[in-house]
Amino acid sequence: MAAYGGTILTSTSRILDLIRRFLASQQAGLVLVIFFLGLILSLFAGTHPDRATGAPINNFLNSHTLIQTATDASFFAIMAVGATVVIISGGIDLSVGSIYALAGVAMAMSLRGLGAMDSVPTIGLGFLVCLGVGLLCGVLNGVMVVGLGVHPFIITLGTMWILRGIAFVMSKAESILVPPALTGLAKASLGLTESLYPVPMLTMLLVAAAGAAYLTHTVMGRHVFAVGGNAEASRFSGLRLGRIQIGVFVISGALAGLAAFLGASFYGSASCGDATGYELYVIASAVVGGASLLGGKGSAISAMLGALLIVLIRQSIRTLRFDQNYEWIIIGCAIIVAVVLDQGNARLATRRLARQAARA
Amino acid sequence: MRMGILGNRIGATVSLAALVSACSGSPQPAPQQSAAATAVPARPFKIAMIAKSSTNPVFLAARTGAEAAARELSKKHGVPVEIAWLTPPMEDGQVQAQRVAQAVNEGASAILLSCSDAGKLNGAIDDAVGRGVPVMTFDSDAPDSKRFAFYGVDDVKTGEAVMVELAQQMNGKGKIAILAGNQNAPNLRKRVLGVKQEATKSPGIKIVDTFFHIETPQDAAAEVVRVQNAYPEIQGWAMIGGWPLFTPTLLKDLDPKKVKIVAVDGLPPMLPYVDKGLAPVLLAQPVYLWGHVSVNKIFEKVHLKQDVPVLIPMELVKVTKENLGKWARQLKEWQFTDVQEEYLKLP
Numbered sequence: 001m002a003a004y005g006g007t008i009l010t011s012t013s014r015i016l017d018l019i020r021r022f023l024a025s026q027q028a029g030l031v032l033v034i035f036f037l038g039l040i041l042s043l044f045a046g047t048h049p050d051r052a053t054g055a056p057i058n059n060f061l062n063s064h065t066l067i068q069t070a071t072d073a074s075f076f077a078i079m080a081v082g083a084t085v086v087i088i089s090g091g092i093d094l095s096v097g098s099i100y101a102l103a104g105v106a107m108a109m110s111l112r113g114l115g116a117m118d119s120v121p122t123i124g125l126g127f128l129v130c131l132g133v134g135l136l137c138g139v140l141n142g143v144m145v146v147g148l149g150v151h152p153f154i155i156t157l158g159t160m161w162i163l164r165g166i167a168f169v170m171s172k173a174e175s176i177l178v179p180p181a182l183t184g185l186a187k188a189s190l191g192l193t194e195s196l197y198p199v200p201m202l203t204m205l206l207v208a209a210a211g212a213a214y215l216t217h218t219v220m221g222r223h224v225f226a227v228g229g230n231a232e233a234s235r236f237s238g239l240r241l242g243r244i245q246i247g248v249f250v251i252s253g254a255l256a257g258l259a260a261f262l263g264a265s266f267y268g269s270a271s272c273g274d275a276t277g278y279e280l281y282v283i284a285s286a287v288v289g290g291a292s293l294l295g296g297k298g299s300a301i302s303a304m305l306g307a308l309l310i311v312l313i314r315q316s317i318r319t320l321r322f323d324q325n326y327e328w329i330i331i332g333c334a335i336i337v338a339v340v341l342d343q344g345n346a347r348l349a350t351r352r353l354a355r356q357a358a359r360a
Numbered sequence: 361m362r363m364g365i366l367g368n369r370i371g372a373t374v375s376l377a378a379l380v381s382a383c384s385g386s387p388q389p390a391p392q393q394s395a396a397a398t399a400v401p402a403r404p405f406k407i408a409m410i411a412k413s414s415t416n417p418v419f420l421a422a423r424t425g426a427e428a429a430a431r432e433l434s435k436k437h438g439v440p441v442e443i444a445w446l447t448p449p450m451e452d453g454q455v456q457a458q459r460v461a462q463a464v465n466e467g468a469s470a471i472l473l474s475c476s477d478a479g480k481l482n483g484a485i486d487d488a489v490g491r492g493v494p495v496m497t498f499d500s501d502a503p504d505s506k507r508f509a510f511y512g513v514d515d516v517k518t519g520e521a522v523m524v525e526l527a528q529q530m531n532g533k534g535k536i537a538i539l540a541g542n543q544n545a546p547n548l549r550k551r552v553l554g555v556k557q558e559a560t561k562s563p564g565i566k567i568v569d570t571f572f573h574i575e576t577p578q579d580a581a582a583e584v585v586r587v588q589n590a591y592p593e594i595q596g597w598a599m600i601g602g603w604p605l606f607t608p609t610l611l612k613d614l615d616p617k618k619v620k621i622v623a624v625d626g627l628p629p630m631l632p633y634v635d636k637g638l639a640p641v642l643l644a645q646p647v648y649l650w651g652h653v654s655v656n657k658i659f660e661k662v663h664l665k666q667d668v669p670v671l672i673p674m675e676l677v678k679v680t681k682e683n684l685g686k687w688a689r690q691l692k693e694w695q696f697t698d699v700q701e702e703y704l705k706l707p
Contacts, residue, residue, distance in 0.1 A: 048467020173543040175479035269479025
């Protein structure tokens with residue numbers, strides 16, 4: 001009996017410990033905000049009758065809407081993971097939207113130029129072109145930042161225009177359709193009902209997990225934090241700053257290429273106007289996810305949650321039938337609130353540490 | 361410290377939730393329902409309307425037309441007809457595709473759509489139709505999709521009409537420029553094609569070039585001034601959209617004795633250009649009808665199960681000094697609030 005009671009106590013304490021660890025984690029606040037918003041949406045979204053059975057369906061809490069929300073966020077979120085890596089290193093990448101457009105256009109034009117092919121080579125080639133263009137653009141950004149010694153803001157501001165201009169000249173502003181094999185992949189139902197498309201969502205989760213593993217469990221990831229936290233100290237510690245800086249832009253470019261592959265495949269076409277202005281949503285996702293523009297701080301999982309939160313706020317305005325004219329105001333306020341609270345946390349933490357040190 | 365962080369993050373939760381409810385103000389007006397509609401416990405007929413951009417006044421006029429048609433149909437048929445406005449703030453085909461999916465997920469009975477990028481929307485439209493939600497397009501079509509009808513002008517013919525009028529104003533000779541808006545918009549590219557095709561019929565007309573710009577009144581007006589300074593020999597402008605005429609600035613920058621403009625659209629801010637003779641002809645799209653006619657057609661097709669033609673042509677209205685008063689009153693009737701009184705008084 002006593003042993004049984006002890007087992008229960010151990011289990012309870014483990015669960016409590018897990019909850020404590022979750023609540024103390026960097027992502028807890030964002031998860032709670034997302035949960036809370038989801039709850040509001042579920043309660044107030046209303047219902048509509050199912051077209052087949054007539055049974056009431058919650059306008060938010062249904063598989064289609066949930067996967068659609070995650071899909072909408074996935075293109076930002078994938079790019080936001082890359083942007084977070086750059087931001088942690090103390091840089092910024094304003095060119096991700098243009099890389100997205102150029103990679104999509106290059107893929108669509110290459111595949112159109114090659115004509116009809118089987119599904120596997122079509123998908124393989126499309127993927128390689130998008131990823132290759134993204135990588136090249138990342139290398140270009142990184143080499144210019146390091147080689148010219150100009151702030152990444154300026155370099156990527158320039159490449160933002162250059163890359164979109166190249167996409168425009170290449171495509172002559174045409175919206176180019178991609179082969180159906182690509183759409184078939186991006187819209188594969190993976191055994192779910194026919195109109196559910198979980199591939200972008202799953203890719204987003206994989207990219208966020210891989211980004212988190214890279215940043216927290218690899219030496220290269222720790223180097224990125226070190227460079228962003230204190231570049232001079234990192235230099236004196238023997239880290240090769242140039243190589244690390246080029247590396248983060250390559251990651252950002254490659255992930256923009258991956259997002260372009262998914263986006264063009266999912267929506268069925270690519271044009272030079274794609275992802276115009278998305279760089280700001282991407283940076284906002286990283287910042288809402290707790291990344292510091294001063295460098296040295298950020299998380300891939302939080303960036304994904306940041307993207308989800310921004311998309312959820314946009315969704316809630318429409319689902320709850322509020323006036324859409326307030327969308328930009330709400331998103332802008334949300335970003336400021338998130339960053340101000342995050343800075344407040346940092347100040348509190350510093351003060352507490354100072355107090356503890358004084359006591360010791 | 362950890363609980364401090366948590367406290368602040370919970371604070372963020374509350375703040376963000378408060379933002380959503382506070383900043384959004386009051387919810388959008390409830391869908392208009394007539395007494396007849398409320399008396400009959402019919403299921404609402406909800407039309408999701410997704411135009412290109414909610415910052416473009418022509419689409420706000422289309423929305424007004426759609427809501428007026430919804431009120432009329434509700435009253436006439438005893439079915440509450442609702443318009444759910446899902447237009448993105450800026451033109452973005454990808455966002456439009458997301459909103460088509462959202463409309464389906466939230467139980468829309470039909471979708472009314474003006475495509476920013478047909479290539480991006482074909483799949484979303486076909487998915488919606490596959491899930492039992494009919495789609496109709498207006499203004500900018502997606503002809504390769506499964507939409508059941510399109511209502512709008514023939515863009516090539518519109519471009520041709522602009523050139524016919526401009527050639528007449530210039531007595532068939534002189535140098536002209538084409539103002540073409542956003543280079544990504546397929547409907548605008550067709551209008552440019554129409555202008556160029558028609559210009560070949562007037563050997564005395566020479567096109568200096570085609571000029572693209574961001575589709576805001578200020579950007580468009582600045583582009584016209586820049587081009588006019590660079591090419592002082594330009595005597596005519598074929599504007600396939602009325603963007604720069606939404607501001608009064610060109611009334612000061614261009615001399616009606618030296619330059620003539622023929623533009624598509626005929627919104628209230630453009631009327632002084634007709635009055636002063638700088639734009640002697642406007643080819644107005646009755647943009648209110650985009651919403652009004654389309655909602656009626658959707659209702660006929662989906663609710664009343666009647667046949668509707670696949671292509672429903674919209675006729676342009678030629679606005680000149682002669683019918684300026686009549687057109688101004690028409691705009692007022694369509695609930696445009698910025699029609700100047702002096703034009704309403706014209707015969």
